[in-house]
Amino acid sequence: MPRLIADRPVLRMTSELGRVMAAAEARQRAGQKVLHLERGEPDFDTPAHIVEALAAAARSGETHYPDARGTNTLRGALRDKLARENGMRCEPDDIVITNGGTHALFIAFQALLGPEDEILVLSPHWMAIPKLVALAHRATLRAVPAYLDVNGGTLDPAGLARRLAVAVGPRTRGIYLNTPNNPTGAVLARDHLAAIAALALERDLWVVSDEAYEHLLFDDARHVSIASLPGMAERTLTAFTFSKSYAMTGWRVGYLASPPALRDVVGPLLAFYTTHGVFPAAQAAALAAVTGPQDAVAVMRSAYQERRDLLLAGLAGSGVRVPPPRGAFYAFADVTAALGGRDVWGLIDEWLALGLAALPGTAFGADYGGWVRLSLAARREDIADAAAVLRNRYAAVRA
Numbered sequence: 041m042p043r044l045i046a047d048r049p050v051l052r053m054t055s056e057l058g059r060v061m062a063a064a065e066a067r068q069r070a071g072q073k074v075l076h077l078e079r080g081e082p083d084f085d086t087p088a089h090i091v092e093a094l095a096a097a098a099r100s101g102e103t104h105y106p107d108a109r110g111t112n113t114l115r116g117a118l119r120d121k122l123a124r125e126n127g128m129r130c131e132p133d134d135i136v137i138t139n140g141g142t143h144a145l146f147i148a149f150q151a152l153l154g155p156e157d158e159i160l161v162l163s164p165h166w167m168a169i170p171k172l173v174a175l176a177h178r179a180t181l182r183a184v185p186a187y188l189d190v191n192g193g194t195l196d197p198a199g200l201a202r203r204l205a206v207a208v209g210p211r212t213r214g215i216y217l218n219t220p221n222n223p224t225g226a227v228l229a230r231d232h233l234a235a236i237a238a239l240a241l242e243r244d245l246w247v248v249s250d251e252a253y254e255h256l257l258f259d260d261a262r263h264v265s266i267a268s269l270p271g272m273a274e275r276t277l278t279a280f281t282f283s284k285s286y287a288m289t290g291w292r293v294g295y296l297a298s299p300p301a302l303r304d305v306v307g308p309l310l311a312f313y314t315t316h317g318v319f320p321a322a323q324a325a326a327l328a329a330v331t332g333p334q335d336a337v338a339v340m341r342s343a344y345q346e347r348r349d350l351l352l353a354g355l356a357g358s359g360v361r362v363p364p365p366r367g368a369f370y371a372f373a374d375v376t377a378a379l380g381g382r383d384v385w386g387l388i389d390e391w392l393a394l395g396l397a398a399l400p401g402t403a404f405g406a407d408y409g410g411w412v413r414l415s416l417a418a419r420r421e422d423i424a425d426a427a428a429v430l431r432n433r434y435a436a437v438r439a
């Protein structure tokens with residue numbers, strides 16, 4: 041019998057989300073009610089005009105092999121959007137349409153990382169990042185704690201630059217950042233991005249900027265794309281997705297904007313080595329999303345903000361401390377006081393027994409065993425119920 045699975049460590053990396061979802065489903069099958077705050081999946085439907093655009097395009101025959109890099113119309117519309125909203129100047133040839141933001145990041149890491157190359161990853165970070173980096177042959181990542189301190193106001197731009205400068209080594213090729221951040225909801229303001237940009241220029245590094253949640257901002261937070269800062273367009277690959285802004289997770293449409301120097305690499309990575317492009321009718325739908333009315337985006341954004349406020353108010357005084365997220369749709373909760381000597385999985389299992397599914401902080405980096413991520417992409421009532429479950433549980437601890 042030949043060896044079943046290739047001898048590659050990346051294929052043995054576990055999925056914390058998979059483990060929690062399986063445990064939650066098992067409880068549901070046994071008749072228990074479970075509040076699902078573990079997934080980053082908008083509970084809204086895709087806006088109707090986007091669905092209609094897909095149907096019309098499919099009916100009119102947009103069902104054949106796509107141009108692997110994406111349709112000219114969509115890439116042209118995205119060029120305009122990037123100039124208008126993100127302050128980024130690029131040509132349609134510098135934009136490729138990908139199968140979601142994940143695929144855009146996969147291509148970015150494949151294009152940049154070779155054997156023994158290292159990428160600095162601002163942390164806590166989205167759980168797919170270590171896997172996507174590990175898929176680049178013998179590349180490694182080094183986590184650099186950032187978002188909790190930035191969000192808490194204890195890490196100024198100079199401090200962040202110093203922290204990154206210390207981490208840069210002879211093998212460092214670049215820096216991966218994600219703003220607004222999954223899982224903390226931290227938003228990197230222009231000053232912090234300028235400090236990262238200055239370091240990238242000084243040490244000749246690439247930047248991979250993951251802007252999946254660019255439209256989901258709370259209060260007065262503003263989104264800034266690091267590629268718009270002086271000197272950065274030539275050294276930044278920016279990954280975007282339609283998944284979160286337009287509740288289009290199932291459609292698998294995203295895009296990658298990269299410097300002209302990478303044109304000859306990014307195109308083939310799409311065409312020959314991965315998916316050969318995205319369903320043309322889904323691209324027509326993405327065109328409707330980006331050129332059509334944006335009211336649905338605003339409605340969803342304010343719903344997430346309202347749920348954040350509901351969760352924060354519900355947890356006030358409970359001993360589960362949540363630094364207020366300023367964007368995305370997650371709350372990263374400090375549960376140190378509730379661990380009571382257990383590791384975070386012990387706590388996750390206890391919360392599951394109470395009917396609440398959430399993700400352990402260790403899914404987002406080894407340093408976060410005192411944290412749990414709660415998703416705000418859940419029904420309002422479920423968020424209120426989840427806060428009540430935790431309040432009741434920890435009121436007893438405090439008494």
Ligand SMILES: Cc1ncc(COP(=O)(O)O)c(C=O)c1O
Pocket residue numbers: 080139140141142143166218221222250252280281282283289293294
């Ligand atoms: C930080 C971050 N980047 C990228 C993605 C990719 O999303 P998708 O592949 O659904 O477009 C996600 C999804 O959860 C995310 O949280």
